[in-house]
Amino acid sequence: MPDNEVPTLYQWLGGIDALERLTNRFYERVRTDALLGPVFAHMDAAHPRHVAAFLAEVLGGPSLYSSQHGGHPHMIRQHLNRHLDQARRRRWVALLLETADDLGMPDDPEFRSALVGYLEWGSRLAVINSQPGATVDEDAPMPQWGWGEVKGPYVA
Numbered sequence: 305m306p307d308n309e310v311p312t313l314y315q316w317l318g319g320i321d322a323l324e325r326l327t328n329r330f331y332e333r334v335r336t337d338a339l340l341g342p343v344f345a346h347m348d349a350a351h352p353r354h355v356a357a358f359l360a361e362v363l364g365g366p367s368l369y370s371s372q373h374g375g376h377p378h379m380i381r382q383h384l385n386r387h388l389d390q391a392r393r394r395r396w397v398a399l400l401l402e403t404a405d406d407l408g409m410p411d412d413p414e415f416r417s418a419l420v421g422y423l424e425w426g427s428r429l430a431v432i433n434s435q436p437g438a439t440v441d442e443d444a445p446m447p448q449w450g451w452g453e454v455k456g457p458y459v460a
């Protein structure tokens with residue numbers, strides 16, 4: 305990457321291997337969590353890999369989820385009628401961030417504020433899409449998330 309080029313969030317966090325480490329460890333914890341365990345009781349063994357592919361694409365990496373896993377409409381479909389609530393959403397976000405800390409993922413203010421921003425947005429949409437009457441927009445584009453207001457990593 306040229307020195308003056310701002311990395312994507314995907315590059316900054318370490319690419320697909322780092323994301324798969326994150327989701328594998330995260331869903332191990334989810335399984336044993338009192339609030340979230342029952343919600344994910346029937347989760348497929350490939351679920352952590354699929355979510356890593358989704359996050360990779362959102363955070364500026366390759367279009368793995370669109371090309372191999374049905375794209376954004378498929379993800380939305382997975383949340384329909386799950387009746388998720390704010391308590392479960394908050395636990396989901398908190399556990400993911402704790403797992404990122406445990407794994408020593410980048411914790412600079414710029415990266416973490418962008419990551420938290422995406423997780424807040426995405427998890428709130430998951431709750432909305434899980435309520436009775438929610439429908440899937442088959443043309444929904446994949447979200448794209450960047451550094452936001454901080455514009456890039458801190459350079460001393």
Ligand code: HEM
Nearest residue numbers: 343346347348354355358379382392393396423426427430
């Ligand atoms: C940024 C937030 C989120 C993202 C990016 C995300 C992503 C995904 C993706 C990509 C899938 C489909 C996986 C596949 O294709 O196999 C999925 C399924 C699912 N998600 Fe989420 N999700 C988010 C938030 C949440 C939250 C907050 C909850 C619950 C508290 C939740 C519960 C579920 C469940 C129960 C499934 C189906 C699991 C199964 O196969 O049994 N998601 N999610």
